[in-house]
Amino acid sequence: xxxDTQSAGWDKLRAExxxxxQETVRLRRRIHEHPELDFDLPHTAGIVEAExxxxxxxxxxxxxxxxxxxxxxxxxxxxxxxxxxxxxxxxREESGCSFASKIPGVMHACxxxxxxxxxxxxxxxxxxxxxxxxxxxxxxxxxAEETSxxxxxxIRDGALxxxxxxxxxxxxxxxxxxxxxxGVAPGRFRAASDMLDFRITGKGCHGAEPQxxxxxxxxxxxxVCSLQHAVSRMTDPNDSAVLTVGExxxxxxxxxxxxxxxxxxxxxxxxxATRARLLSEVGKIACGVASAFGAExxxxxxxxxxxxxxxxxxxxxxxxxxAGVIGGENVQVxxxxxxxxxxxxxxxxxxPGSYFLLGTASAAGAAPLHSPRFDPDERSIPVAAAVxxxxxxxxxxxxxxx
Numbered sequence: 001x002x003x004d005t006q007s008a009g010w011d012k013l014r015a016e017x018x019x020x021x022q023e024t025v026r027l028r029r030r031i032h033e034h035p036e037l038d039f040d041l042p043h044t045a046g047i048v049e050a051e052x053x054x055x056x057x058x059x060x061x062x063x064x065x066x067x068x069x070x071x072x073x074x075x076x077x078x079x080x081x082x083x084x085x086x087x088x089x090x091x092r093e094e095s096g097c098s099f100a101s102k103i104p105g106v107m108h109a110c111x112x113x114x115x116x117x118x119x120x121x122x123x124x125x126x127x128x129x130x131x132x133x134x135x136x137x138x139x140x141x142x143x144a145e146e147t148s149x150x151x152x153x154x155i156r157d158g159a160l161x162x163x164x165x166x167x168x169x170x171x172x173x174x175x176x177x178x179x180x181x182x183g184v185a186p187g188r189f190r191a192a193s194d195m196l197d198f199r200i201t202g203k204g205c206h207g208a209e210p211q212x213x214x215x216x217x218x219x220x221x222x223x224v225c226s227l228q229h230a231v232s233r234m235t236d237p238n239d240s241a242v243l244t245v246g247e248x249x250x251x252x253x254x255x256x257x258x259x260x261x262x263x264x265x266x267x268x269x270x271x272x273a274t275r276a277r278l279l280s281e282v283g284k285i286a287c288g289v290a291s292a293f294g295a296e297x298x299x300x301x302x303x304x305x306x307x308x309x310x311x312x313x314x315x316x317x318x319x320x321x322x323a324g325v326i327g328g329e330n331v332q333v334x335x336x337x338x339x340x341x342x343x344x345x346x347x348x349x350x351x352p353g354s355y356f357l358l359g360t361a362s363a364a365g366a367a368p369l370h371s372p373r374f375d376p377d378e379r380s381i382p383v384a385a386a387v388x389x390x391x392x393x394x395x396x397x398x399x400x401x402x
Contacts, residue, residue, distance in 0.1 A: 010324035010390060013125060017325075017386035020124055024381045027051065028117035029099040035088030035106045035113070038147045041065040044086045044116065048141045051120050055127040057139070063153035069139040070163065071126055073396070077135025080395045081160065081168035081351065082388055083344060084119035085112050085145035094372040109374045111173030111360060114381060116141065118171070118358070121385025126392060135396040136163050140347075149305060151346035160351060167314055167395055168353035170344045171384060175366035177359030179377035180326065182387060184319045184356045185334040186312040191240070191268040192275050193304030193341040198223070198286055200250075202295040204259030213257040217250050219293035220261040224248070226289045227265075230281045241278060242268040242339050268339045270307055308345035311352040317398065318354050321390035326383055358384050 027047065034043045045065040052059045052069040059069040065086075093100045093107040101107045108114075119139060126137055140159055144150035160168075177183050200220045205213030224245050231241050243265060250261030267282065269275040283299045290297035322331045334357065344355050360366060360376035367373040 013390055014325045014386050016125055016128070017121060017382035017389070020121055020385065021382045024117045024121040024385060025378050027120060028113050028378065028381060031113040031116055032108050033099050033102050035101050035103055035108045037087055037090060037106060039064045039143045039150065041086055041143050045141070048086070048116065048120065052123065052139070055123055057123060057127060062157045062159050063143060063150055065143045066150060066154045066157075066159070067141040068159055069123065069141075071123065071130060071137045071139070073133040073135050074131045075134040077133070077396060078166050079136045079138060079163045080392045081138045081140055081165040081347070081353070082119055082122060082392060083140040083142055083168060083170040083347060084115040085142045085150070086116050087112060087143055087146050087150070089146055089370060091370065091372050095375040097375055107372065109370050109372065110146065111369065111374070111376050112145070114173050114358070114360065114376055114384065115171065117381050118384025118388060121381060122388035122392070125385060125389035129393070133393055133396050137392050138163065138165050140168070145343055149343040149346070151343040155346060155350065160347070165351050168347050168351045169314070169318065169388065169391055170347075170353070170355045171358045171388070172342065172355065173360045173369070173376050173380070174357035175361050175368055175374070175376065177332065177357055178361050179359050179379045180383060181330040181332060181359035182322050182326070182356050182383070183332045183334045183359070184315050184322070184354070185337070186310050186315040188270050188307055188337045189310050189334075189355060190308035190337065190342050190345060191242075191270050191339045192272075192307040192345075194267045194275070194279060195302040195304055196265045196267060196282065197300040197302070198263040198265070198297060200261045200263070200290050200295050200297045202257070202259050205257045207255040207257055210257050213259070214294040215257050216261040216295055217258045219290045219295040220248065220250060220263060222293060223286050223289045223297065224263070226285050227282060230278055230285055234281055235274060235278065239274050240270050240337070240339060241274055243278070243282065266304070268341065270337055272307070305341045305343045306345045306349055308342055308355060309348060310354045314352055314395070315354040317394055318356050318387070318391050321394040322387045325386040325390045
């Protein structure tokens with residue numbers, strides 16, 4: 001729980017976050033105008049390093065363009081982490097805003113610019129209070145969440161080790177929640193993902209004589225349909241799973257029976273047992289159905305992100321601290337997990353923590369994440385800064401009292 005001595009400063013924390021809003025919004029717009037992809041984030045990482053330096057927070061690079069900043073308090077204590085992902089998406093922006101992307105075909109369509117600005121805003125608030133808390137705050141600015149994942153490379157580079165992080169928090173923009181609100185969820189909150197590549201091999205021939213060949217496209221069509229049985233007829237309806245085949249490539253001409261088809265898909269699950277079982281069943285179905293049509297099938301599996309599971313106690317801490325700075329009426333409890341993924345789950349596999357949603361919808365509504373028209377309400381930035389700072393302080397204060 002958070003004590004009265006901690007909550008007494010929440011009003012001041014909120015007021016400072018609002019006072020800082022002009023600067024944190026300016027930072028967000030600088031980042032938004034120059035979006036970068038994957039691990040190639042020199043401009044964004046440079047902004048983060050400069051801002052941390054100005055706050056007297058030393059930083060170092062990690063996992064190529066990841067940035068780790070460490071803020072020490074007035075004495076020894078526990079260590080809490082705050083993570084913000086920095087990469088953009090290969091999307092051509094159509095938001096119409098005055099600070100739209102200047103990089104053709106690249107856009108912050110998932111709100112990671114908001115994440116960075118919010119975390120830097122929290123750093124400002126915490127840096128002013130470094131003499132008022134014991135322990136350390138580790139800021140984890142991460143590359144490549146949208147691609148192969150930057151969390152594991154950061155972890156392998158020691159992001160959680162020096163000093164050793166004992167609890168970690170993060171957040172994500174949500175156009176489904178109004179700006180000024182957040183959403184919290186204890187337990188399973190985001191799905192695990194697995195990338196699946198299929199290759200179906202038949203025998204090409206003239207389209208007028210199909211009996212002389214083995215139609216890989218026909219086999220592939222039946223494989224796609226049959227794979228859905230793994231979800232609809234082989235999985236408990238109370239245990240969510242989603243299997244999407246999103247890319248099919250095969251054939252060279254309309255009058256040639258195709259000899260090869262490749263397909264790419266993704267499997268999303270919420271439990272480790274269902275994940276392991278479906279990976280096995282999907283391979284059996286694909287190979288069995290292809291064989292029934294005289295074709296051969298191989299499946300390659302590339303593991304994606306694990307299931308994101310929030311610690312219940314630390315999620316309650318986020319809710320309590322958020323209620324202190326934005327009001328309890330603006331804190332929603334989300335009952336159902338999402339089948340979306342986030343590699344913050346990799347941090348949570350090693351350190352307990354919590355991942356919450358930051359409302360970014362304006363009164364006029366909001367385009368969905370990954371849309372070229374995504375335009376989050378910037379009033380969410382001081383909310384993110386205040387909630388993150390309050391949560392870090394709440395954790396350090398609560399630990400010291402036990």
